Amino acid sequence: MKRVSKKLLLSLAAVLLAAGMAVIPAYDTAADSPYRTYTVDGYGYVTETQTAYLPYAIITKVGEEALSGPTDFMLTDDGLIYILDSGNARVVVSDRGGNLVRTFGEGTLVSPRGLYVTEDGTCYVADRDARSIFLFDQEGELIRSYGKPDHPLYGSTQDFLPLKIVVNEAGTMYIICESNTNGIVQISPVENGTFLGYFGTNATNPSLWNIVWRAIQTDAQRAKSQANIPATPDNMAIDEKGLIYTVTRGEEERTLKRLNIAGTDMIAGAADAYEDTPAAVAVGNHDNVFVASSQGYIYEYTNEGELLFVFGGSDDGQQRIGLSTKLEAIQVDEEDRIYVLDSDNAWIQIYEPTEFTGLLHQALYLFSKGRYTESKEPLTEVLKMNNLFDYANMAMGRALIQEEDYENAIVYAKLAKDYEGYSDAFWEIRNNWLKRNLVTVILILLGAFLLYKVIKLLDKKKGILKPVRAVLSRIGNVRLIRQLRYMFYFMRHPLDGCYGIKRQERVSVASANLMVAIIILFTIINKYFCGFLLKTVREGVYDLVSDIGLVVIALLLVTGCNYLICTINDGEGKLKHIYCSFVYSLSPYIVITPVIFVLSHVVTNNEVFFVEFARLFMVVWIAVLVFISIREINNYTIKETVKIICLTAFTILIALLLAFIIYVLWSQVFDFIRSIFGEVVYKLGN
């Protein structure tokens, strides 16, 4: 009699020994997982972490009853497992040890696909081919059934093919139906089933491309277009508060939704890691949510949609414990054990949390209840076991902010890439610093101002700064320096500035090149060393070649294309002048970037506005300078200038396209040559 794997049988024996024990103890002699466990860091990068859940047992048979293509199951509080044995069109009830309690539904069910058991033991079965919902009582007797809702809003042509069902405390049924794209069907038990409407409809995502595309389509084409049809959720779960969790294929970062009564998704931000082929969702005991992918991956999220763990995997024939072939349903018991139903293998695999996960759950629970100080203890333990666990670092940072320990909080926030927490902590630190040092700062400023005045006065009277001025003016008169200094003039007087470039040789290619070098330097410094809140690249990653390449190529492309267009449009500008004027038009970048850089180190989220404004100001300034330069250097009218700019943009596009085509062609030729070479070498080698 081998119902369950060895481990569980052992466990059962022990249960009998320790009579009355509700918990199945884990006897484990082979507890290493064949899969890895990952989490994501603040950048959305996947990193490895401790094993979160270990394989615990497998239920392959219930009593002597073999399962056939089961599609759904549910754990109930009284320690039973209701398994929807779809291949045999029945419900099999088992205890947690895999012993048969009863079966029912034979003869009634046709092709059942979903099942839900309420607290009073009523079992709802969604039967697709019978086009009905069947209700069975605790003994497995059929109580009643609901068919297709007879309601004008439901749609008379709309078929009723129920796949999955959940029921709330009031007895309202939420039903996912096949090929019903209106949303989840909501039926109230009153008056033999009243259709309450559709719930939690997924929205279509009209991308810009789609909108353009639709505009040029015929009506018939538009009706056929897939993009118009919202996706039907694939599965759902309900929590104690009556919130509905859905998973939907193809919704990308909105795969997992937590819907309130009004059908609004309460997961505010997009989930930072999502599954392409979700099969089922379950609600945990600590404000956590589990999603099973049909490929065998199991995800654990916080109820805010932040990924804690992903583990498991598909079995490619190696037959290792903990891997799955086709997952259909997932449940979590009161001990935080995860049960997953594999329909291909017709078994239920059980995972149990490790010490690490236990601690994390404890912290998660305390943290979500706002008991930050208490949550610090388990968090400390979690961080001891994994210093880089993102969620724990975030929570620790937030807890420390609550305790007003900002200096430490900011370290955790930075590790977790928790921008909000970082900003808050930084604001406080800055504030404290200001409070402490305000007087000193004012005094220093005042002192500096006085010193400046005194020196100026002395200079006026005795000319003590004369030698300094002489040195400065000598340096300033070096040709290259003078040419560089011209950018300050150019910025403020672009009309005269262009004249100076065009007619007076006030600048040279060398000085322009030097400016490009400065621009590249500033770009790199600002990109990699700006303040944490404004940093757009992942820390620890540097890619100088493409940074420099981008600036150089962009500049060459713009100059070159503009020159080509100008020469055939009666422009007066020489290549040198066009190049220099473009580079000098970028002067505001050189002047303003250092300001932005300094600001980025002292602003918090509240003042990011300043930086954004400075950036906007800079861009507008540069745009104006570029426009004036083109006009002045080539002696165009405004209308002509606009035309030239448009033509230049078009030329750049064509140039890029050409480059791409040439690249593709050459890579083909190259590969062809390599192939021949490879074959020749192989043939010679033999």
Added chain:
Amino acid sequence: MATKREKQNGALKKKIALLLALVCLLTMPGVFSVPLTAHAEQQLNGHSLIAENSRYALYMNEEYLSIIVQDKATGKYMESAVSYDDGKNNELWLGQMRSGLLLQLIYGTNDTMQADLINDDVTKTVTYTDNGFAADVYWNQYKLGMRLEVELTENGVIARVPDESIREDDDTYYIGTIAIYPYMGACYKDDKEGYMLIPDGNGALIYLNDKEGRFKTGYSSMIYGSDAGFIDNTVTTLFWDEYKMVNSANNVLAPIFGMAYTDDEIAYLAVVENGAERATIEALPNGANIDYNRIYARFIERKLYKQPTSNNTTVGSFDTVESDRSHSDLQIRYLFLSGGEANYSGMAAAYRNYLMENGSLVKKEDTYRTRVDFLGSDRESWVIGTNAVVMTTVEDIQDIYSDLKEAGVTDLFSVYKGWQKGGIYNLPVTSYKADGKIGGTKKLTKLIKDAEEEGISFYLYEDALRINPDENNATFNVIKQVNKRKYVEETYKDVYEEFNYLTPARSDELFTKFVNNAAKEGVTALAVSGVSDSLFTYNYSGTNYTRFNCADSYDQMFGSLDGSAEFVLEAPFAYLWKYTDAFLDMPLYTSSYIYEDESVPFLSMVLKGVIPMYSEYVNFEANKQEFFLKMVETGTYPSFYLTKESSADLIYTNSNDVYSSEYSVYRDTIVEYTTQLKELNDKVAGAFIAGHEIRGNGITVVTYDNGVTVYINYSTSQQTADGYTLEGMSYKVVE
């Protein structure tokens, strides 16, 4: 416990045998006129007795070349050709089940063609020797031949196919694989009580019970790990197309497998003595194709591989076969066990004796030590080049040692990783030059001397296999795969994205240079990885080399350096065990195959008391208490991976998988583990594990040959065993 059917079957067989004998008597009176040889008198399941000694009798069938080994004391036997036929098997399967030699041939691009001694046109010439026989076999259709030699020894049987006897006379058919006695000890469903021992991880058992057809395949794993010289044919599904979600299975560290009938009290442990470098262990439970349990070694002679002709491997490639077969004798030694030894404890003892007798294992100094490894420095990317991330300096280590000493921990064993100039991944290390950031060479030398005086074993870590192409010139002296493409090991990390493998000759050259250089400074204790747990087929400057060449090179390298330095090797393969003073990273678990019924500490039982074994790092274990109990059970010493700085600093380095290592976090655990495990291991110092038993209620009992017994309770509730009470997740030592 013979089943009813078997008894009936046996009775039936007896009747048939009687009948046959009668027919013979009546129809062939001439038989009596032929003088009987001494051997031909006794028959067993269609096999004739050909050799015997004080313990075992060897029977043989000339047609199948199959054998039966019988324990003379009990009369119980194991056969290489299953005598019971359940009637469900076709000719091909029957041929496989009975034939003494089973080949897979390569014909064009088909490598699954079966050749055996029964279904094919085979010419056999059998000559009997004193202790067995030798048979020259020739497959006329395929024009292939070889010689099978079988010899009865004092404690079992040796089966051998000499390399020079293997002939491939035609270019149409090549020998892909050879299995010698693939069904040795095989049995039907649950006819026998017992198990098969497979060398997965530390060791695992597959019970000989009815599997009810649950398993479609069984265990198939290459001895000494997979071959980097071939592109893996199995498609691994990557999570998000990028991350490896399923861990690689454990390497097979020792070339062994076993079969035990516990009811008949007969068992064998098979040691693949020759040819192991290129062989797989196959273990199939009943239900995988046929209803028989079988376990055997399969020697690979030639393989098909994909030869790409363009960068795009999916389009431009063709299948082709290796130009030469691998050259080695193929030899399996079956060590038979009976009585109370016919179990995995007996197998472990037999293997230990075998290794120690032929010098493959030498008893080393073995006192309890806690292994505390340190990470010196790694690199993170910076605007230009890389920047050092210093984790543990020489002074930090001194501080940690004195802190541990204060806490009473002095029995320490350390491996210092990332000590070399340029950090842990500046590979290979060619001279003894420490990174200035960790304190420099002089300070390191002083630390090593001081540690020695304090009685701490201190080893410098070196990966002698890998070369980092970002830091060193890896154009030459790196291996190419059999398809003549440079082998690249992807790290999936940000700083150094790939590594190459040095050719064994280059490894030898550079490593020897390093050892000599370090020896000048008096530094002779080295921890070596890479070469200790890798073997590969490779191509270098137009010549193909096999895993045998690779193993020979490494063997010679350590052989010639033996004496000039002391080595500890990381997860070493069995052929290198004689060179290592300690076994680092001993696996405590298996690969969790679903058909494995029990995990047993087989390797630990072989090595406990011979060489000290250190576990994998405790840091990364999610269930620490269970892991601790595993160490108690296997007699393994704990290992910690430590840094002075917080491991969060490693986030942008290649070591970002070290997510927990700060010394202050682990200090108390180290002290606690040391206290408990030292007390335990001092009691069993130098003793061998004599017995190991897994009881139903979560209790495991380990008996040492000095009389000490250790009870381990893996259950979370209180249990009793032999009158002793054990709390949940605890252990008890009884002297």
